[in-house]
Amino acid sequence: MTATPALLEVEEVGTPAPAGGPPTSTRRILTTITKDKGALACVLFIVIVVLMAVAAPLITKLSGWGPYQFDSAAINSDLGGVPHGSLGGISGNHWFGVEPQNGRDLFARIVYGARVSITISLSATLLTGVLGVVLGMLAGFYRGWVDTVISRLMDFLMAFPALIFMIAILSSLPAGNRPVLLVVVISAFGWPYLARVIRGQTMTLANREFVEAARASGAKDVQVVFREILPNLRGSIIVMTTLAIPGYIGTEAGLSFLGVGVSPPTASWGQMISSSVSWYSVDPMFFVIPGTFLFLTVLSLTVLGDKIRSVVDQGEAA
Amino acid sequence: MTRYVIGRLGGVVVILLAVCLFTYLIFFKLSPDPAVMICGKTCTPERIDSIRDVLGLNQPILTQFWEFLQGIFAGRDYGSVHCSAPCLGYSFQTNESVWSMITARLPVSITVAVGAAVLWLLAGVIGGLISAIKQGTWWDRTAMALALGGVSVPNYVLALVLQFVLVVKLQVLPFPSAPAFADNPLLWFESYIMPWTVLAVGYACLYARLTRANVIDTLQENYFRTARAKGLSRSLVLRRHALRPALTPITTIFGMDFAGLLGGALITETVFGLNGIGKMAADSIAKNDQPVIMAVTLLAAFFVVIGNVVVDLVYTTLDPRVRVTSS
């Protein structure tokens, strides 16, 4: 099972209900992060990856090779397609070397792979966030049959073996618009974990005195929800969405590794790792480079998310 | 109490029915011609027709579903083949009843799950406990940093690295082949140790962080302070007034994680070539063997939902505040 649901599940138990203090200010989060060297290193790496994703075409123009171009000169077809030179063919021409057999520039594919990872995980996080927060708040605030329907839906979705189901759905559907499909499928199984936490906290908050006070001064339901309850959920929302991103990056990479993610020739780190398996005795760099990028990206985001969570926790405990 | 249990089991049945129906609809409605997919790659038109007949694919979808449900309890005939209860379907590609395929492979998945669980519980809980007691020291900081790293490695990457280093390069271990324990204990251990480790690493890191956080919180609790003020010995204080409250919430999480693993660790089994439920799921998906996919989904969902009920019941015995009150 990939990290997504497990991470979110576990973090859920650790998330405390909002205490009486003021909502965590974004400013406090930012100041804590800028003071911590480890966190800054993580931010730096993430910025690099995001830049890769955003400016992929520009970067590959500078490096000289696109992700779909074949360079047969770089591989030794007599030896079955092994790249020339050591370290998988790293040279001034190909900064990360080339892929065996087809000679595609690895640097370009890493950069475009970043694009896939970032867009899919961010979109999935956004969709999960919206669904999870809205449905969670509705269930927690209105209770009654609204809560019953939404909770049963959550139980139903959480009972599914998400990975098996995602693979099965993705492999039985035609190649269509893969990224959109991935985002939808990942979010469909991801939102209940966020919604469950939001629902619990909304129920606690809805009973607090300040909500009663707002109601007493004539506020309508919508206003109560958005002005009184939502700001107090901010801490949990920030923590859980930040920690969801690396989980979804892992999920997308895992699905691509199994061959049901983005369709070739689109580059994806997971798919590259999968292809590298048969080559790792002669060209280990083909495995090491995407593997390292995947690991470091997930690590940086997890470390950041963890630091943000400790800031939020301290704020709530105050 | 019995009323509560019956109510929960009723809920289990409802959810499983819903999962079953949903899965059935997805697979048999989504593909234009299920019979073609079920038949597999090398298939004659006659066989496709006979599959369509036998499975009653021309009937309305709910009738098909009803027949499937009946089959689970009463057995079912697929043309000349009889599939005895519980009949979770029949694979026309392997020519076996799905249930017998499952029972053949379930022991492997269970072995993987149990071994990994033992490893990750020991490593995670003990590691987290030590970190909490030594909070702030370099041991704590290093352990937590490693835990963050362990959580961030995708398990297939770790699996590949382990396999490459230990099997190919250093040749300390053979390629896993999962014999029965009775036949060859050494090979059994050598086969399972890598998948156990790969699965355990991710969970152990999560559990270490969770245990540490729980224990640290418990050490701040008022009742912990009271226990110290009573002059109890350090070991008694830690055992009764820190460990017990800190670890109780972890048991629920563990129950759910373990239940999830019983449905098969798809990626780990596939990478190591272990013939468990997970690998069967992956292979069936690649071959479009719908009946098998359906059954595996149902099985995994079953474990999760039952696990949920078991965990809740166990929790009522552990935490006196949540005893189920008889009406």
Place this chain on the structure above:
Amino acid sequence: MTADLFVVEDLTVTLPTGRGPVDVVKNVSFTVGRDDTLGIVGESGSGKSMTALAVLGLLPRGAETSGSIRLEGKELLGRSERELQSIRGNAISMVFQDPLSSLNPYYTVGLQIEEMYRAHRGGSRRDARKVAIEALERVHIPDAGRRIDHYPHQFSGGQRQRIMIAMALCCSPSLLIADEPTTALDVTVQAQILELMAELQSTTGTGMIFITHDLAVISSIAKRVLVMCAGDPVEYGTAEQVFSDPHHDYTRTLLDAVPRIDDEVAS
């Protein structure tokens, strides 16, 4: 004056904070005799709880203490953890503010009393159980023989505090420290608890330190009073002295802040 059972001299407690070490208790001195009650009064943050924790060696990690704390002539400061364990609950007991969170929710009240008794007096579980039942009866918990197997959440707030007191006294300590024991309780329950503590003190002769921010409570039970403000001991004397003729401005402010029934109401 009864022989000085418990003497604190020039106690100073320093805690490490983000902004450097801070003295939370500065040169505090007082004595408590047998059958004597000292009231320590002050607002939040005055250092009164820290003083109590310092006595039992329960300060947070990194805290530094100096001065002298003597029980029956023997110095307590600087003792090893093991020696302190034999003193806590045995010679000096403590009762805390919130009885719900101060009792372990996972164990029966009987077990929590028994474990304390057996830690200091040994003996079998059966003997300890008898002691525990007696302890509950002494604090007037009805049906003690059955309720001993109940969990903390099955009792009311007032009952829980009685259980805490019973637990604290089960090993017959010479000194009982009560840190805001009635603050979390309703007023009527408060009165009952105070009555109970007075009754127990008269039968056992235990010295008592009563920490609170509530002057009314102090006036009803304390023989001597120590007023603390931001770590400093600003006033120390008998109750009559402090209430009728306070020396320090802060004490006067505290006394003035108490609303009186014969005050004029602003029209």
